[in-house]
Amino acid sequence: MNAKSDQIKEQFETLEQQKSADRLGMWIFLATETMLFGGLFFAYTASHTLHPHVFSEASHELEWNLEFGNTAVLLTSGFTMALAEIAVSLKRRGLTTLLLLTTIFLGIWFLVVKGVEYVDDFQNGIVPFIAGGYFYTGPSPEIAKLFFNFYFALTGLHAFHMSIGVLLLFIMTTLAWRWRDPDKLTRQMTIVGLYWAFIDVAWMVIYTTLYLLQQ
Amino acid sequence: MSAVTVPDVKRPPHFPEEHYLNNSFSLKSWLTTTDHKRIAWLFFVALTFMFFIGGAAATVMRLELLTPAGDLVSDGSYARLFSTHGIIMVWFFLIPSIPNTFGNFLLPMMIGAKDMAFPRINLLSWYVYMLGAGVLIGALFAGSPDAGWTFYTPLSTQYTDPATIIAAVGVFIVGFSTIMTAINFIVTTHRLRAPGMTWFRLPLFVWSMYAVAILMLLATPVLAITLLMVTVQHWLGIAIFNPAMGGDPLLFQHMFWFYSHPAVYIMLIPAMGVVSELITTFSRKQVFGYEIMVFSMLMISLASFFVWGHHMFVAGESVYSALIFSVMTFIVSVPSAIKIFNWTTTMYKGKISFDAPMLYGVSFIGLFLVGGLTGLILAMTGLDMNLHGTYFVIAHFHYIMVGGAVTAYMGALHYWWPKITGRMYPEMWGRAAAIAIFVGFNATFGPQYLLGVAGMPRRYHTYPPVYQVLNEASTAGAVVLAVGYALPFCYLIWSLRYGKIAPPNPWGATGLEWKTASPPPPHNFEEPVMVTDKPYDYIKYDAEHGEWQGRP
Numbered sequence: 001m002n003a004k005s006d007q008i009k010e011q012f013e014t015l016e017q018q019k020s021a022d023r024l025g026m027w028i029f030l031a032t033e034t035m036l037f038g039g040l041f042f043a044y045t046a047s048h049t050l051h052p053h054v055f056s057e058a059s060h061e062l063e064w065n066l067e068f069g070n071t072a073v074l075l076t077s078g079f080t081m082a083l084a085e086i087a088v089s090l091k092r093r094g095l096t097t098l099l100l101l102t103t104i105f106l107g108i109w110f111l112v113v114k115g116v117e118y119v120d121d122f123q124n125g126i127v128p129f130i131a132g133g134y135f136y137t138g139p140s141p142e143i144a145k146l147f148f149n150f151y152f153a154l155t156g157l158h159a160f161h162m163s164i165g166v167l168l169l170f171i172m173t174t175l176a177w178r179w180r181d182p183d184k185l186t187r188q189m190t191i192v193g194l195y196w197a198f199i200d201v202a203w204m205v206i207y208t209t210l211y212l213l214q215q
Numbered sequence: 216m217s218a219v220t221v222p223d224v225k226r227p228p229h230f231p232e233e234h235y236l237n238n239s240f241s242l243k244s245w246l247t248t249t250d251h252k253r254i255a256w257l258f259f260v261a262l263t264f265m266f267f268i269g270g271a272a273a274t275v276m277r278l279e280l281l282t283p284a285g286d287l288v289s290d291g292s293y294a295r296l297f298s299t300h301g302i303i304m305v306w307f308f309l310i311p312s313i314p315n316t317f318g319n320f321l322l323p324m325m326i327g328a329k330d331m332a333f334p335r336i337n338l339l340s341w342y343v344y345m346l347g348a349g350v351l352i353g354a355l356f357a358g359s360p361d362a363g364w365t366f367y368t369p370l371s372t373q374y375t376d377p378a379t380i381i382a383a384v385g386v387f388i389v390g391f392s393t394i395m396t397a398i399n400f401i402v403t404t405h406r407l408r409a410p411g412m413t414w415f416r417l418p419l420f421v422w423s424m425y426a427v428a429i430l431m432l433l434a435t436p437v438l439a440i441t442l443l444m445v446t447v448q449h450w451l452g453i454a455i456f457n458p459a460m461g462g463d464p465l466l467f468q469h470m471f472w473f474y475s476h477p478a479v480y481i482m483l484i485p486a487m488g489v490v491s492e493l494i495t496t497f498s499r500k501q502v503f504g505y506e507i508m509v510f511s512m513l514m515i516s517l518a519s520f521f522v523w524g525h526h527m528f529v530a531g532e533s534v535y536s537a538l539i540f541s542v543m544t545f546i547v548s549v550p551s552a553i554k555i556f557n558w559t560t561t562m563y564k565g566k567i568s569f570d571a572p573m574l575y576g577v578s579f580i581g582l583f584l585v586g587g588l589t590g591l592i593l594a595m596t597g598l599d600m601n602l603h604g605t606y607f608v609i610a611h612f613h614y615i616m617v618g619g620a621v622t623a624y625m626g627a628l629h630y631w632w633p634k635i636t637g638r639m640y641p642e643m644w645g646r647a648a649a650i651a652i653f654v655g656f657n658a659t660f661g662p663q664y665l666l667g668v669a670g671m672p673r674r675y676h677t678y679p680p681v682y683q684v685l686n687e688a689s690t691a692g693a694v695v696l697a698v699g700y701a702l703p704f705c706y707l708i709w710s711l712r713y714g715k716i717a718p719p720n721p722w723g724a725t726g727l728e729w730k731t732a733s734p735p736p737p738h739n740f741e742e743p744v745m746v747t748d749k750p751y752d753y754i755k756y757d758a759e760h761g762e763w764q765g766r767p
Contacts, residue, residue: 010738011323011330011407021332021406028398032436039440039470043455046466054461128460129452143461149453153444 007183019187026191030198033161037202040157044150044209051147054140058147061126061136063117064211070113071207077106078200081169085193088186093179096189100173103196107166114159127152154206158199165199168192230637230716231732238737249334250737252635255320257341262308262316263704265348269303270700272296276676277659277693280686285677293676294361298379301364306386307348309620310478313485314431315340315396317627318424320635322400324728324735325418327409327744332402340395347389354381363674365475366442368456368467372449380449387442390435397431400424409727411746415509418726418750419502422509423488426516430477430484433520438474441467468530472523480519482616484512486579486623487554493576493626494558496724498565499763501751503557511550511557518547528599537596544594551587555580570722570766571645575626578653579619586614589664607667610660618656625652625703632707633717637734640714642766644706651699658692715767723763725756 005015012018048055084099118127127133128145129152136144172192175185235252245253276296279287288296319337323330331337354360360382362371371379404417404425417425445467447453454460456467495502502508524532524540532540558580567573589611593599602608625648632640662685671682678686720729731740748755757763 009334011328011332011334017406021402024405025333025336025398025402028401028432029394032394032398032432035433035436036440039437040444043444043466043470046469047455047461047463050463051461129454140461142459145460146455146457146462149455149460153447153453153455 022187022191023194026194030194033198033202037154037157037205040150040154041205041209044154047146047150051140051143054138054143055147057138058126058136058144059210059213061121061124061138061148062151062211063120066113066117066120067207067211070110071203073106073113074110074200074203077103077110078197080106081193081196085186085189088176088182088189091182093176093182096176097173100169100176104166104169104173107162107169111159111162111166114155121148151210154210158202158206161199161202165192165196168195231734231736233736234637234732234734235737236637236734247338249330249338251319251323251331251334251337252735252739254337254341255316255635258311258315258319258344261341261345261348262312265303265307268352269300269308270697272300272303274693274697276300277690279676280678281690283678283680283683283686288676290676291361294363294674295359295376297674298360298363298382299355302351302360302382302386304616305364305478305482306389307344307351309482309616310393311344311389311396312482312620312624313489313627314400314424314427314481315344315392317420317489317624317631318400318427318485319396321631321728322403322421322424323407324731324739325421325726326404326407326412327727327740327746328403328407329738329740331399332407333399336395337399340392340399343395344389344392347385347387347392349385350388351382351385354378354385357381365471366445367471368445368448368464369458372445372454372456377449380446383442383445387439387446390439390442393431393435397428397435400428401432404428409744409746412744413746415506416746416749419491419505419508419512420485420488422512423484423491426512427481427484430481430516430519434474434477434481437470438478441470441474465527465531468527469523472526473520476523476526477516477519479612479615480515482620483583484515486583486620487512489623489627489630490558490576490579491554492724492726493572493630494561494580495751495753496630496722497570497573497576498562498567499723499753499757500561500565501749501753503560503563504553505750507553508557511553514550515547518543518550522547525594525599528596529603541594541596545591548587548591548594551583555584555587568765569646570629571640571642571649572626572630572722574646574649574653575622575629578649579622579626582614582618582622582653582656586611586618589614601670602667604672605667606663606671606673609673610663610667613660613663618660622652622656625649628703628707630722631728632710633721634728634733634735636711636714637717638710638714639717639721639767640703640710641706644702648699648702648706651695651702655692655695655697655699659689659696660692662686662688662692718767721767723756723760725751725753 008015008018012021080099080102084096084103087095087099121127122130122133125133125135126148128148134145138144169192172189175188235250245257248254275288276293279285279293285293319331355378358376358378360376360379362375362379366379366383371383404421444455448455448457454462456462456464458464491502491508522540522543524536525544528537589607593602593608593611629640629645632638666682666685669682671678717733719731719733722729727744727746
């Protein structure tokens with residue numbers, strides 16, 4: 001048997017085996033993430049069934065047009081991330097770094113707009129859990145609180161995942177800037193890319209169920 | 216089973232020169248290890264510690280229940296005791312028990328791998344477990360949870376000691392440890408099997424780890440999000456389950472049991488894997504219906520996701536969903552019954568020897584049978600109306616979790632102890648403890664069935680004098696049970712230094728883990744592994760090695 005290259009960890013025989021193990025691990029992790037978000041969506045769906053009218057009216061308070069632009073920003077960041085994965089596999093250092101920075105920029109843009117929306121929400125009085133933040137006047141304001149709580153729980157959980165994603169992208173950018181081990185970097189980028197894609201998809205579901213479905 | 220050179224059995228037993236325990240000794244080498252065998256030890260020590268805390272809580276409860284009056288602890292303290300006992304035993308002992316110790320140790324060895332696919336995540340899993348355990352112990356000092364192990368809302372969010380929520384955070388954290396381990400198990404089984412180790416040559420223990428990992432992956436995140444919602448409801452006021460805001464407390468119960476019913480099988484399927492190994496080895500026969508055993512295990516994993524509603528028959532569930540959940544519960548018992556049938560058929564006409572691990576194996580079959588059949592009684596909606604919330608339920612799930620899972624854990628501990636430590640445990644003491652546990656267990660929980668049928672409700676520290684005799688019997692049984700658990704703790708520690716040195720394969724077993732030295736070298740096998748046979752071919756093994764002469 002040939003001596004193993006130092007790219008391969010002790011427990012693996014071939015690089016292909018190691019790569020496929022890493023990918024499989026990430027996919028399984030994303031399955032658990034789906035169940036995590038899925039639990040919250042399940043609770044949302046069940047509560048929506050209990051109070052469909054109240055939920056529908058309350059959803060008009062959300063700024064769907066602001067988030068429409070934001071969705072476009074996030075999808076574009078998914079695109080630049082996919083391009084970055086291609087660039088690193090083509091061993092283009094500068095391009096990779098640039099694309100990663102673009103992705104980070106778009107990701108932060110998304111989070112900032114999200115923050116702006118939260119501030120608007122506070123001014124519009126739909127934040128039930130902060131003193132003085134709730135003066136919603138639509139139908140059944142007490143029950144509408146439930147909808148807004150779901151809204152903050154879902155978008156908050158998503159924003160938390162986004163922040164981790166941005167942090168990972170910063171690490172990737174540093175590694176791409178140093179460019180010590182492009183082959184390893186290519187493998188790492190695939191994993192981070194999967195995670196970033198998951199965040200995109202999760203947002204698509206959140207946007208359609210919370211903002212669009214009830215307009 | 217493989218082309219690995221079998222160490223010469225004629226030579227007197229000796230330790231290998233270098234093995235995973237002696238290649239380094241420092242504390243740092245243990246705390247930074249990525250060796251799956253050492254991580255198994257880290258878990259083993261932590262789990263044993265938690266087991267004794269949870270056991271201490273149970274001891275005080277049993278003492279309190281000796282008399283009808285509340286003379287030892289107050290009702291509030293009693294609620295803290297049973298909550299602590301439940302939370303620790305379920306999440307900090309039973310769920311990680313077999314997977315994180317024996318699964319970690321054996322899974323890579325059984326499939327001929329050098330380590331897990333992600334050794335560092337494996338270590339991280341232990342640290343996350345320790346963090347969760349630390350938070351939980353912090354909650355005990357901060358006043359102790361007192362809302363039961365189920366965290367039902369709005370009790371847990373509005374009306375209990377704030378420590379309940381801290382405990383929920385501890386459980387939330389430990390869930391990530393479970394998820395990491397499960398990812399490792401699945402990827403390792405998929406990607407690191409040795410050449411020739413096809414799916415249907417995997418030992419049943421590996422299949423059980425695979426099946427349990429699927430359960431962990433799909434169920435644990437739902438528990439995580441549910442407890443997270445409880446936590447943010449309590450701390451931030453982002454209420455999801457608050458009825459005052461139109462939230463549905465029953466929704467919490469649905470989501471909780473969507474996790475917690477599969478969790479029962481998270482505890483039980485590894486036990487089934489262990490028992491399959493024990494029964495076949497000590498019967499000197501191939502497992503009866505290997506493929507059926509595999510499919511029944513996967514069937515149980517799948518079906519267990521569709522039975523959670525049987526915990527909620529009296530909680531306000533429609534008649535129709537109650538009926539469906541009842542039928543599903545009967546269906547999930549079919550693969551379990553198949554397994555019992557196959558274990559007994561494996562023993563039929565086998566050359567059975569009753570070494571300590573086998574005693575645990577057969578007592579598992581008996582106890583699991585009783586626990587399973589009484590589970591069917593609870594699955595009948597009409598009977599459950601009467602028995603729900605009584606000691607009958609307590610007895611039922613202790614037969615499954617303690618009689619089933621813990622018994623198998625003890626069996627695994629004795630069976631693989633020579634492999635893990637390189638030394639034999641004292642056999643006579645081992646048998647004595649196994650019998651003490653079996654007798655003590657039945658004496659403790661058998662009377663509780665009768666108490667439940669007689670109508671004694673759970674979670675009270677006082678009771679009418681009419682229940683006293685059976686409660687005394689139960690407490691007396693608990694003393695025997697406690698001795699049964701204390702014995703192995705003493706003699707296993709003793710054997711670490713004074714036990715007889717174990718040969719590589721003391722049981723004449725066929726698995727790959729027995730084809731390497733005891734204790735194994737740091738990377739498990741000295742030579743590359745190649746698998747050519749089906750597992751458990753004891754006829755062939757005995758033909759090649761001569762009949763097994765019994766324990767060395």
